[in-house]
Amino acid sequence: MRIQVNARNRGYDFDAAPGEHILYAGLRAGIDLPYECATGTCGTCKAKLVSGRVRDEWPQAPGRKYVKPAAGEFLMCQCVAEEPLTVEVSKFVYPMEGGACVPQPASATLRSPHALTHDVMAFTLELDEPRDFDAGQFALLAPPGVPGYRAYSMCSHERGSRRFDFLVKRKPDGGFSQWLFAGNRDGAQLEVFGPLGKATFDPSLARNLLLIAGGSGIAGMRSILTRAARERYFERHRGYVFFGVRTLRDAFWLRELSEHAGANVEVTVALSEDDVPAEAKSQWPRLRFERGLVHEVAKRAMAGKYAELRAYVAGPPPAVDAAIRVLLLEAKLSTDNIRYDKYS
Amino acid sequence: MGKRLICQVADVPENGLKECETGDGLKLVVANAGGEFYGFQATCPHQEVPLCEGLFDGATLTCHMHLWQWDVRTGEARGIAEAPLQLFPLAREGDALYLAAAGGALDVGELFNGLAGRTLEALASLARPEAHAKGATLYRPGDPADDFFVLDAGRIEFLIGRGERSAPSGFMLKKGEVFGWAALLDGYPARIASARCLEDSRILRINGKRALAVLEQDSQAGFVVMRRLAALVARYLATSGVK
Incomplete structure (x- = not known):
């Protein structure tokens, strides 16, 4: 199906497969259409129908509050073309840069799911073919029988790998996490679309890194740490990692984070609802532990250390918003040095 | 229209923001930047996020949703923002702002x-x-590029190519956006695209050579305009990620 997108700066046309969501078809064609969550929440991929007909596959999407259906507006991530379309996007839209990891659909097999805490599970996806992604990116996953994609960050990083590692926190109303926790899913077939997301790290950045993660937001941070460590990035630059959880019982990957901690890398675990148990420091001598909300712990520890720095933030929206406030108003970081994903 | 009361000076905290509404329903945000007051549009030009919820340090306003930033004194976009703020000039009389x-x-x-x-x-x-x-054509490829245009209201679409083979090449929708800027450049005497009104539209038509003559008289202003023009042209050349 032919799709014509008229953006502020130019027009694009591309083909969508039958049933393919318009956003994914455009991204797959190397056009950097606007999106953030790509899963119906944020409203960023809003477009306006000029001609043709679309079918909305998720009329209850939370992001629909940003669109005016009477004016022909719709979310490109949720809609399918029923006939050739012309749509208007009120933004500047550019082709993806050469060398960008252009997202593509893939099939994958879920491998070795294992619990990290009472409500966090890790697993690996084996893709049908190798795929590149940038550290900090995410992918959309759809298990069999669960409608719609969910977005999860890769927590590994390896060029041209078929194996992508993920982390999922159990949520009472989360379709994917309920499916994952409801039985042994080893060997399950999933549909995948990715990679996506612009909160990416590349060693050419050559700045100190501040990573602030609330809960499962640590997933993408681990991908960044893996990439940086492999490139010996921390021989030349400093790293500051803040991992916020409610209590020590909710923390995971402390051994892996300990391995990253060193002369140039400080790793702090912030406990928001519990005092730091005495045994934590003896068990994990290379980690720091503080009581408090992760953005407040980071603010206290980081005073005076913001020069030549880029910050990455991920986690629940209130934690991300609070951290961004600190980074803008206290740290006075420029906005291009604040990269973030909000999981809602 | 008589002068319109916005709010009392005391309503706007020092280095803070306040959303106000005039008697006839115009919404705007007033910023107190170290005792000077500036008024601007109430919602972000990006998505419909109230700017009174933004982060304001006394000079720079940041929308909390996607971190677009502006200098509240000029409305000029900073950092990753893709559009300026529309300013509403305020006048102070005693303890009130109009x-x-x-x-x-x-x-x-x-x-x-x-x-x-x-x-x-x-x-x-x-x-x-x-x-x-709506539907009127302002110029076609090959027409002389003597004038440039500033959009006041409406929506203008650009098409490259001729007749049946023409393809959309962007559109303008914001008050103050400039198009047809070949008229400000040397060596581009003819239009390379056509411009058509997608809605009933109001524009300002300005002769390029005469505008350049005005800017010759005020080279500081000329420099500012040329810097902005260079940034504007570059936006149409950029690829994703190097905006």
Whole structure:
């Protein structure tokens, strides 16, 4: 199906497969259409129908509050073309840069799911073919029988790998996490679309890194740490990692984070609802532990250390918003040095 | 229209923001920047996020949703913001703030806002307001590129190629946006695209050579305009990620 997108700066046309969501078809064609969550929440991929007909596959999407259906507006991530379309996007839209990891659909097999805490599970996806992604990116996953994609960050990083590692926190109303926790899913077939997301790290950045993660937001941070460590990035630059959880019982990957901690890398675990148990420091001598909300712990520890720095933030929206406030108003970081994903 | 009360000076905290509404329903945000007051549009030009919820450090406003930033004194976009803020000039009388005369398309616009009064007036005297109905064509490929245009209201679409083979190549929708800027460049005497009104539209038509002559007289303003023009042209050349 032919799709014509008229953006502020130019027009694009591309083909969508039958049933393919318009956003994914455009991204797959190397056009950097606007999106953030790509899963119906944020409203960023809003477009306006000029001609043709679309079918909305998720009329209850939370992001629909940003669109005016009477004016022909719709979310490109949720809609399918029923006939050739012309749509208007009120933004500047550019082709993806050469060398960008252009997202593509893939099939994958879920491998070795294992619990990290009472409500966090890790697993690996084996893709049908190798795929590149940038550290900090995410992918959309759809298990069999669960409608719609969910977005999860890769927590590994390896060029041209078929194996992508993920982390999922159990949520009472989360379709994917309920499916994952409801039985042994080893060997399950999933549909995948990715990679996506612009909160990416590349060693050419050559700045100190501040990573602030609330809960499962640590997933993408681990991908960044893996990439940086492999490139010996921390021989030349400093790293500051803040991992916020409610209590020590909710923390995971402390051994892996300990391995990253060193002369140039400080790793702090912030406990928001519990005092730091005495045994934590003896068990994990290379980690720091503080009581408090992760953005407040980071603010206290980081005073005076913001020069030549880029910050990455991920986690629940209130934690991300609070951290961004600190980074803008206290740290006075420029906005291009604040990269973030909000999981809602 | 008589002068419109916005709010009391005491309502706007020092280095803070306040959303206000005039008696006739115009919503705006007032910023107190170290005792100076500036009024601007109430919602972010990006998505419909209330700017009174933004982060304000006394000079720079940041929308909390996607971190677009502006200098509240000029409305100029900073950092990753892709559009300026529309300013509403305020006048202080005693303890109250009033809406001063609303800015025209020229002085809220992306090329000329904030220029010295005399230069802005000279440019305004060159501007011929025109109204065009939906579907009207303003120019076609090959037409002489003598004039440039500032959008006041409406929506203008650009097409490259001719007739059946023409393809959309962007559109303008914001008050103050400038198009047809080949008229400000040497060596581009003819249009390379066509411009068509997607809605009933109002524009200002300005002769390029005469505008350049005005800017020759105020080289500081000329430098500012040329810097902005270079940034504007570059936006159409950029690829993703290097905006």
